[in-house]
Amino acid sequence: MKIPLVDLQAHYSVLKPEIMAALEEVLDGMQLFLGPQVKAFEHNFAAYCQCQYAVGVSSGTDALAIALRACDIGPGDEVITVANTFIATVEAIALVGAKPVFVDVEPETYLLDWRQLEQACSPHTRAVLPVHLYGHAAEMQPIMDFARAHGLRVIEDASQAHGATYQGRRVGSFGDIGCFSLYYSKNLGAFGEAGVCTTNDEALAEKMRMIRDHGARIRYRHEVMGVNARLDEMQAAVLNVKMPHLDQWNMARQTHAQAYTEQLKDVVEAVPIVRPWGTHVYCYYVIQATERDALRATLQQEGIGTNIHYPTPIHLQPACASYGYTAGLLPVTEFVSQRIVSLPMYPELTEEQIYYVISAVKKHSLCKRMQ
Numbered sequence: 618m619k620i621p622l623v624d625l626q627a628h629y630s631v632l633k634p635e636i637m638a639a640l641e642e643v644l645d646g647m648q649l650f651l652g653p654q655v656k657a658f659e660h661n662f663a664a665y666c667q668c669q670y671a672v673g674v675s676s677g678t679d680a681l682a683i684a685l686r687a688c689d690i691g692p693g694d695e696v697i698t699v700a701n702t703f704i705a706t707v708e709a710i711a712l713v714g715a716k717p718v719f720v721d722v723e724p725e726t727y728l729l730d731w732r733q734l735e736q737a738c739s740p741h742t743r744a745v746l747p748v749h750l751y752g753h754a755a756e757m758q759p760i761m762d763f764a765r766a767h768g769l770r771v772i773e774d775a776s777q778a779h780g781a782t783y784q785g786r787r788v789g790s791f792g793d794i795g796c797f798s799l800y801y802s803k804n805l806g807a808f809g810e811a812g813v814c815t816t817n818d819e820a821l822a823e824k825m826r827m828i829r830d831h832g833a834r835i836r837y838r839h840e841v842m843g844v845n846a847r848l849d850e851m852q853a854a855v856l857n858v859k860m861p862h863l864d865q866w867n868m869a870r871q872t873h874a875q876a877y878t879e880q881l882k883d884v885v886e887a888v889p890i891v892r893p894w895g896t897h898v899y900c901y902y903v904i905q906a907t908e909r910d911a912l913r914a915t916l917q918q919e920g921i922g923t924n925i926h927y928p929t930p931i932h933l934q935p936a937c938a939s940y941g942y943t944a945g946l947l948p949v950t951e952f953v954s955q956r957i958v959s960l961p962m963y964p965e966l967t968e969e970q971i972y973y974v975i976s977a978v979k980k981h982s983l984c985k986r987m988q
């Protein structure tokens with residue numbers, strides 16, 4: 618049996634008629650930018666995240682960079698974040714000219730350890746940028762308390778956590794701004810590049826709308842140097858078709874995760890855990906295995922796709938060399954990066970496929986024990 622890490626074909630085939638109709642409508646109208654589709658998506662996504670405003674942009678990376686710009690963060694400023702994330706989180710900080718400062722994560726959840734914020738804070742610190750990694754909400758209350766006490770902004774990277782909650786409230790609604798990637802493989806994805814920022818601050822929303830469209834609120838009147846980072850109507854039309862299914866897809870992911878966890882918790886070194894204060898929407902289902910690479914090779918032989926999110930922590934990437942960070946700085950991040958592996962996870966996984974993956978993992982660990 619062949620089981621990919623993510624099956625986009627299965628996802629698309631169900632929605633194809635609806636998506637085609639929506640795209641045709643956009644093309645027939647030929648209003649391709651900042652039209653009714655974007656407006657509707659922004660309205661619906663803001664409501665979904667329990668926020669006042671949403672601003673559609675052209676990618677998750679742009680969402681983060683525009684959010685930082687809107688908060689006036691730039692050269693000379695520091696932003697505290699984590700190193701076990703996709704490079705874009707850190708790229709956005711560098712793009713606006715600020716310096717990323719890293720804290721370690723909790724070993725059970727892989728999420729930002731707020732207890733380390735104090736020691737990472739300097740007179741240059743302007744913001745904290747937690748990542749709701751793999752789909753589990755970061756521990757927002759202590760992060761918000763710390764930020765407010767120190768006059769810092771909070772920008773959430775919710776690119777892997779559309780719909781996840783913290784104490785009953787949706788992620789993206791806690792910080793000054795929430796940033797979401799709508800890349801095609803995320804829990805909610807367009808069929809190209811797309812992203813969105815959420816906020817309850819009207820002034821920040823207005824500023825982000827301006828920055829994404831060449832710094833202009835009125836055409837050809839450029840108040841600030843902006844960028845071209847609008848969400849386009851075609852992508853918004855796809856998102857409007859998918860949006861009503863998001864909760865149901867997240868529930869399917871949770872059901873799959875439960876099956877994996879029940880069957881694998883005594884087999885591998887670690888399965889994902891869910892804190893009582895939050896929910897997990899399993900953008901990725903990540904386990905730990907001591908002989909991770911051997912496990913991946915076995916699964917590959919069985920036709921099962923896996924991945925590592927992420928093999929090299931960002932502070933040790935060549936792109937970060939100029940900051941001078943070295944191995945040993947983030948012991949938990951560095952340790953788990955050697956053991957984590959992501960198993961196939963997408964809403965359309967069948968029970969048969971899940972048990973095929975489970976039995977392949979079990980078989981591998983049984984062989985290992987008998988050696």
Ligand SMILES: *Cc1c(COP(=O)(O)O)cnc(C)c1O
Pocket residue numbers: 676677678679702703705706748774776777798799800811812
């Ligand atoms: C996907 C992702 C991004 C970047 O989003 P793009 O839409 O690909 O630019 C940023 N942060 C995290 C945590 C992501 O998973």
